[in-house]
Amino acid sequence: MNHSDGHFDEMTGLLYLEGQLDPGRASEVSAHLGSCVPCREIVHALETEGVWLREALAAEDESIPARVIAAPERGTAHWGWIAAFALGTGGAYTLWSSFVEPWLTQASQAGFTQGNLLTMLFFTGAFWKGWDAMRSLTEFMAVATLGTLVIWLLRKQWQRFTAIAFVMGALVGALALPQPVAAADVQHGNPGYTLPAGQEVKTDLIVAAERTRIDGDVDGDLIVFSDSLIVNGHVKGDILAFGAEVRVNGPVDGNVRVWCQSFALDSAVARNAMAWTGASDFNEKSRVGGTLTLFSGATELDGKIGGDLLAYAGDLSIGGSLGHDAAIRGGKLNVGPNAEIAGQTKYKGDHEPEVSPGAKLGSPIQFTLVKRGTDYTRGRYYWHQILYWGAGFLLGLVMLLVMPGFFFDVAQACKRVGPAVGFGALFLFATPIAAIIVCATIVGLSVGLPVLLFYGIAVYAAKIFVGAWLGEQLLGPGVGVGPALGRLALGLAILRGIRMLPYAGPLAGLIIAMWGFGALVLVLHRRISAPPAGGSLSAA
């Protein structure tokens, strides 16, 4: 250790200072220090450095976050966890019994078992009879709570989870499309594509073009992404089309599934048909062998449907015949003089159905009027308001217990009103669009759907953050979970009161949603882009 000239090195000095040398060595060093000024200076400098470090580290010049001070209440608030667990279990059960099970049944009944995953999800999603029940408070609460818990549990494994989601998505995509991809004729129109009459494609045909015209025959499935599509030939498999305008004039042996602006069917579809369109027209010559599923604005239904009709339509007029039952939800229903419905008809809508005396109905239409507008005179309305308030408060409670740091951060971010509302407005509209685009790539389903779920929870939770912030503005800052809950309760009650105002209420609700959602986005952004090491240290 000794240098050649008899001085000792810095390491020895440090170990001496910290009492880490054995007694013999320590007394040697001590003796040397008594006679050597340079070594004494070094040891002194190291000693003051040690004091300086201790002072710097011990300095209590930063605030202790409220959440850290508040945390012991977590230890005593077992009931909070029990409630969260109960809600989570309830949510899981609700999801299973009212979503997954009916979905599977409905899907297999409609003959989609081997169909396109995306189609099934969207259609059964839109037609799922449980949406109303779902909207009922407790169940949404339970699902939201469950989602919150899942997100919280996954937050540390988030990257891995995302990776798994991508892998699973790719796998699902690969499994869902093995045959068509394996043997398909892929065409890119430049700009248009035409399959001439007399020609026959022996495999599946996939076309992406500006305008597509199929005059010849297709042995397999026809999958088209095109602004306009006209099919005059014979398709022996399914038609799957995305576009602005789709017209099918030729016979189809399989199913027809379309997403488009306007859809017209002029021929026979042997199996099921579904249309997700702005307007659709099934004329007198049209035939659908199986179930017809519609999500359509204005719909003329003059053809013959062999199976059930499931329709969610703005304005539906039935002039043809239905072989089985009909379940209709929509704005208006008109049943013409030539209409025939063999089975039962259930209609839920804004107006009484108009039924021509000439129409032949298997049984009278079961009509349920959907009431719009608010009836302020009914006690039930106020009771519901209280329940809504309670639901928001309960979710806020769970979030506060599960992720207090995040909760307080978002509530605090609400004070930046301008950026919060601005970002909120942007992301409120952009997120679902982006998520649906991701979903539409099929491979992205496993990423897109969780994003949509998270989005739903975030939009619902937005008012909670604003409420927590508002409560704090009114009552002043408090420390700990108890006071935070009091402020949340007050803030939410005030927001609920604002929401109840006629006319202004819904608009205020939208602004509040944008506000809270924006605050959430700001905090997420800050957390994701947090400097990797200690850059935020001085921000404490």
Added chain:
Amino acid sequence: MDRRTTTGTMNDADLAQVLSQVRAGDSDAWGELYRQYAPAIFRFCRRLLPAREDAEDATTEIFMKVRQKLGTYDSSRPFTAWLYKVASNHCWDTLRRRRIRQDLETGDLDTLPLEHPDPSQLERLQAEHTSKEVRTGLARLPDRARMALVLRYYADMSYEEIADTLGVRRAFVGVLLLRARHQLRDALSESGGASALKASAGGTP
């Protein structure tokens, strides 16, 4: 070495009573214990972990561990020593799990900085930097160097405890500490103020 009781004003007898109440399942006593030590543990985590949110999470998690493991605490030894041991193990695990920069660090550092500091420059460096700047400089150090300094000069841990936490030989702890001091000096003199200490390289007294 005398351990700081940090913000706590609780004396040994009170602490012993509170601990036995906590063990008996008294949640008020637990709250008392928490309030007593949470701020110090939060600051400890704050000095070790990159982001404030991480320190908040870690504090909560450490106290959850403390509550579970309280049965293994030997009451003949100082409570704070045990508490900091639990806390430092937790933080070190956290850092290792997200080890990114650490991979770049050389595994064993038997090489020591050879240049000796110039005592007057060292004093000037100390005078020119506030506590906050020191902590900011500390945050730029490699994880292990930062750990060593905080365990030693904040948590007052012994060389044995530090060696055990960081999984190094006891004889290596001094090397680690000295090297960490050098890195901190460099970090602070680079960030402005004092001229680089390296200028005094070779200036062996």
